[in-house]
Amino acid sequence: MLKSKFSFFTLLLFLIVLVFISIIASVSIGQVSIPFIDSCKIVLYQITGINIGHIDTTISKMTLEIIWQIRFPRVLLALFVGSGLALCGSVMQATIQNPLADPYLLGISSGASLGATLSIILGYQFNLFGESNLMIWAFLGALLATFLVLLLSSIGEKMSVIKLILAGTVVNALFTALSNLFIYFAKDAEGVRSVSFWTMGSLATADWDDLPLIATTIIIIAVFFLSQWRTMNAMLMGDDDAITLGININTYRKAFLVISAALTGIIVSTCGIIGFVGLIIPHIVRIFTGSNHHQLLPIVILVGAIFLIWTDLLARSIIPNSELPIGIVTSLLGAPVFMHMLIKKKYGFGGN
């Protein structure tokens, strides 16, 4: 839909520059403000070893620590999680041909919540995995939910979109009830508080140790989905038309759902539930690019990254000496934008 290749590449370039600006801004702003120039120098020095103005000696060790050990991994996590969620949202919307789909559609959020609840509330009995206990339980929960949804929806002749959505709803209800049951009977007030914090999402746990796994996964999956733009376009034509365009819809649908669920599961288990990003970013980007995934997907990935970097910055700096869970911020920001889009009517949300 973008008029020419030129305008597409201009937009792409603009967004890439914006990603870099967002990173630098985000590592500089916080309870300790650091001049942009110093942040640039530190990041450049740490990555490439280029030492401008003897940055290694002129800047305090604490500043270096704040930027390199605390803020920079967190900004990178925001970048990867944002792009991953926005990408999964677009893929889900194409795969089930429904503009309401989001990455958590297959019961992933409730599954991960159940896993996290188990690990937090029954932590001592269930601590099988040491330090990453919570993360692994959340991931297993997400996996179980996805598996159940796929199993339920593929019983019978073939997997249909309606069956998928209904199975997702049922599994969500079941797993949420189970989590609530544990919370209801929990004696440990602190644990209940942590569960509820966990479900609101946070990037505060970011560190250099966990980053490589999530980053590599997202990069590999993003490259894969970027190569599948023709398939996703054809999927949007409906099942029958996709088949007559040569797409084996059942195989591709299952593969895309599983891959996207795996990625969402990893994201959720790392940083809790961050709502709205996967739903709203694809819709906003479609206003500019149309539904053609060739242009939509790269832009979605960049916009998702930028959006989450800035919401995380907001989440940790809006209240002095404290931070808001990022899931609250994404929804507080996302909902009004969505409302505005609904009222303006110019964009049809795929419903025409």
Place this chain on the structure above:
Amino acid sequence: MVLGVTNMELDVENVSFTVSDVEIIKSISLKVKEGQFVGIIGPNGCGKSTLLKNIYKVIKPTSGKIFLDDLDIVKSSPKEIAKKMGVVGQFNSTNFDFTVREMVMMGRTPHKKMLESDTKNDIELVDNILRKVNLEHYASKHFSYLSGGEKQRVILARVLAQEPQFLILDEPTNHLDIKYQIQILSLVQSLQIGTLAALHDLSIAAMYCEYLYVLKNGRILTHGKPEKLLTPALVKEVYEVDCCIYQNNDTKNIVVAYHPALPNY
């Protein structure tokens, strides 16, 4: 235009389709020879669409063989078939927005490898097709803003971008005004590639089809050339409606005119 360079023959042999113990089509055999325009007529629920869906692989026949020349349709992948066969379905609508050019370009999907981008040839082909279906000024318009007739022409253009050697029309002119019905079917006829079409309107079927198969209750009741096949007795038997059938003096077309009757439930 590259279209119609080669031409294929469709051979359907004893195809049956059963779903939850109900046999929807029963041992149907039919043939579409090279370049022939063949129609399937019959009342609602007779199995026309089911038969066509078996042929274009949305469903798999319970038994029987379907061949497009040497290509075994039941065993081949959708991609292999999509390179040879194009399908214009019942009224298509997508929930997502594409421009007309993007829609038509989608017809190139079966010919593309995973990372292959649109080549100059693809773009030229799409330009040619848009001209052919008279939509060249619509290329950058939004599909969702078009009228029903225009949308169906875009779908036809998308199917032509597949460079099909055989066409299936599954009641493609449902809900369309007569102008667009004639436009679509005349366009298809002008391509001179083998075509199998399920049609509702008997006069329209007689006008375009060289050969007709009549389906009732999942079986082929009879088949033949329209001018011999279509008789008031047959229409009464198949549709339970009285009619006159005559040849119009001006157009030389066969026309079916119906007698009004109270419905007989």
